[in-house]
Amino acid sequence: MIVSMLSLVIPIFNEEKLIDELLNRSISSVESFVTDYEIIIVDDGSSDRSLETLLVWQKKNSRIVVLSLTKNFGHQAAFTAGLEYAKGDIVAMMDGDLQDPPELLSEMYMKIIEEDMDIVSGKKTGRRGSMNRNLLSVLFHLFFKSIGEIKNMENAGNYSMMKREAVDALLTMKEKVRYLPGLRTFIGFRQGYVEFVRYGRFKGKPKMSFGKLFMLATDAIFSFSKFPIRFCLVLGTIGTLVFMAAGIYVLIAKVYGFAITGWSSILLSIYFLGSIQLVFLGILGEYVYRSYKESQNRPVYFIRRIYGSRADK
DSSP states (O other): OOOOOEEEEEEESSOTTTHHHHHHHHHHHHHTTOSSEEEEEEEOSOSSSHHHHHHHHHHHOTTEEEEEESSOOOHHHHHHHHHHHOOOSEEEEOOTTSSSOGGGHHHHHHHHHHHOOSEEEEEEEEEOSOHHHHHHHHHHHHHHHHHOSSOSOTTEEEEEEEEHHHHHHHHTOOOSSOOHHHHHHHTOSSEEEEEEEEOOOSSSOOSSOHHHHHHHHHHHHHHHOSHHHHHHHHHHHHHHHHHHHHHHHHHHHHHHTOOOOSSHHHHHHHHHHHHHHHHHHHHHHHHHHHHHHHHHTOOSOOEEEEESGGGGO
């Protein structure tokens, strides 16, 4: 296989403190195994000096392309923008906080070339940094592994490298609510892994809050698992059986004269059934919301301006 270009897609949001280190390490890593490349930095609506810093780098290195989005559309949307713009025969995705080590790119590349893999993902064997975040991430991956309809993506996030055929297949899926690691696994092809220990952030505070991480987890579960709707069915069935048994008990108690007096049992029954119904409505609401988002058919991002050599041609 003859490779003419490698594209590296990196989304950032308010990362002015680590852009210099990020690009120094990324360029050094990429140049160690390819000569023709582009590094596509997607500025996801940063409000600090990230864009200004990126433009200084872009003027020094014409292989750097900066996509400036009109606002903060979110992590998955920013990755999508970079993937749709990338022109390389091989395209890599990497987070911009240096928790994904750029030095691993060469190992991914060799796995694609030497083992003829179509997709190589970074598989986390350990984590350093916030204990709470690490624990939540491990629990999510274990839970998703047991309920998800797609397999073989345990502890694999956005960090990956794909051949052009796989990228094109990935981009044919136009969901508005996106979970790229799941979509990447769903498309098939020959997939391999490179293991690594994920480090904490190089500088600054995490941009993915617990709330955003929770929403990303729910997007993954609702997109790639029947568990929520099956949970409704199981819980409803259990509730029905419990109260059928309770009804039989009440009838027998009345016949034999030891019926329970008072309203506590009735109130508990009402509260229990009401709670089940609210759970059902919440889960069904999530499906309705996602269907509504898809029916709107809005673009997942808008580009304000592209800075780079190809933008000027």
